[in-house]
Amino acid sequence: MTHTRSLTTVSRRRVVAGVGAAAAGGLAGCLGGDPGDGSTSAGDGTNAATTADESAIGDASDASATVGMIYALGGLDDRSFNDAANRGIQRARLDHDVAFANEEPSAFPELRSKQASLSESNDPDYDLICCVGFLQADGLSAVASEHPDQRYAIIDSAVDRDNVASYVFREHEGSFQAGHLAGLVTGRDVSVGAGSTVPDERTVGFVGGVESDLVRKFEAGYRAGVDHAAADASTLATYVGAFDDPESGYAAAAEMYDQGADVVYHAAGGSGLGVFQAAQEYGRYAIGVDSDQSRSNPRYADVILASMVKRVGTAVYDAAERTIDGDLGTGETAALGLAEDGVALVYGTSLGPVIPDDVRAAIAASGDRIVAGDLSVPSDPEELN
Incomplete structure (x- = not known):
């Protein structure tokens, strides 16, 4: 069973200038995405934002x-x-x-x-x-x-x-694959891009925005995926209470990296930009959400392993x-959900090519099992207790 520790004290650090401005529009209901996420699904007609x-x-x-x-x-x-x-x-x-x-x-x-x-x-x-x-x-x-x-x-x-x-x-299905990836990475000796792991810690993290039934689906799927990959791994989890506060996202992720987390997945809208900034500063990894955030935020592509996109x-x-x-x-x-290509795990533009074939194969296999109905994914973290 995945162990979950809630963070009750989060240290604040200065976020680099410009992160807050980049995330000013981050409150997003909370979440979503589709191409430009590097995938083949329909739904995209332009690059980046349209004003x-x-x-x-x-x-x-x-x-x-x-x-x-x-x-x-x-x-x-x-x-x-x-x-x-x-x-x-x-x-x-x-x-x-x-x-x-x-x-x-x-x-x-x-x-x-x-x-x-x-x-x-x-x-x-x-x-x-x-x-x-x-x-x-x-x-x-x-x-x-x-x-x-x-x-x-x-x-x-x-x-x-x-x-x-x-x-x-069915965000929990895509989040399961994000957790599966994080669980396979933690415990391995990985050093690519701007990050590296602490393999003896076997710890990962989840940062949510406003705690709600919707965002808890992301946490539930992620934790289940981590457990599927590494039952002895620990998952740190916290909610920052906003979708437009990158400083709080940074502080939450920084605390997790301080505690040995190798990978932090966020479902926090614009607050998640702070997670990426912390990953770079601490030399660890992150998983994005909604769109392929290695494309929409390319300055963080060297620490974004993948993103869980919503179409x-x-x-x-x-x-x-x-x-x-x-x-x-x-x-x-x-x-x-996964069967309808409504959600998907999309590997990062910079780090995706160096993710080992056996990791990709394992994640593809778990996705096939979810689609076939052979693997059930919880939609509430309470189901994991």
């Missing part, structure tokens, strides 16, 4: 469909969840002449007000309103009931309304395409 002024509503009368995009708190240019969603709608624009408008709420109450204002709009009259992030669920449940003729999609949560199509992800853009693209085709699955929930 709000590239919203392409234009002449909606000529569009195949008009979509209102309401992003998670933190907005665009987060190099993660929101940017992945934006890539999905950008691809729909390129492939299907979809027109769209971007809305970036800056505070929680604005989520529902944006939903309501777009629902009441006549110019344009939106064919679909796409709500990105689990924090939008409560507001959308109310707004959708008030506007029964409006079609909605919510990404990363489920809303039980006849006019809402819901997309959720948020694929879900957005699917909702837009189905709206055009008239078969949007309103009243239904689509669950996207």
Whole structure:
């Protein structure tokens, strides 16, 4: 059984200038990603971030469909969840002449007000309103009931309304593979890139953002994967309480590296940039989340072993395409896991090529077993106790 130690005291250290600025948009609902993650799945049409002024509503009368995009708190240019969603709608624009408008709420109450204002709009009259992030669920449940003729999609949560199509992800399955990788690396004598292991410690870490049922799925899968690879390994785990605080992410990871952690996996949005900075400073390794963070944050590519990506853009693209085709699955929930290519472990651009073949083979095999139903992955850390 994997041993979990919660960190109750976390030392703060100065984070290098610029990390905070790079993560200012990090609150992402919490999480998501898809290409550019180096994978082959659909859902990507651009590189890196797309800003709000590239919203392409234009002449909606000529569009195949008009979509209102309401992003998670933190907005665009987060190099993660929101940017992945934006890539999905950008691809729909390129492939299907979809027109769209971007809305970036800056505070929680604005989520529902944006939903309501777009629902009441006549110019344009939106064919679909796409709500990105689990924090939008409560507001959308109310707004959708008030506007029964409006079609909605919510990404990363489920809303039980006849006019809402819901997309959720089995994050614990992809996180299992992240943990499997960490468990195979800890205990080995590894020295590549800017990092190295402390093989006699057999310790890894997990840093979450805001503790919630959703983020706990990441922790549960990760811990189970570590246990699958190395039952005697210890997993340190903590939540920093925010998705946009890289300094706290740095402090949490630094404490873990101080305690001998070889690899730290984060599910903390912009706070995770601090994890990467700590990995570089301590000469250890990290695993990213949402998008391939060795691509979206290349200055940390020399310590990022891999990233657990979520195909948020694929879900957005699917909702837009189905709206055009008239078969949007309103009243239904689509669950996207390894089998659906909704989540995946993507190896880092710099370190991926040096990950041993036997490690890759073992992770591929566990993924096949999960897809086949031969390996069950817990979605709550309590299931591991």
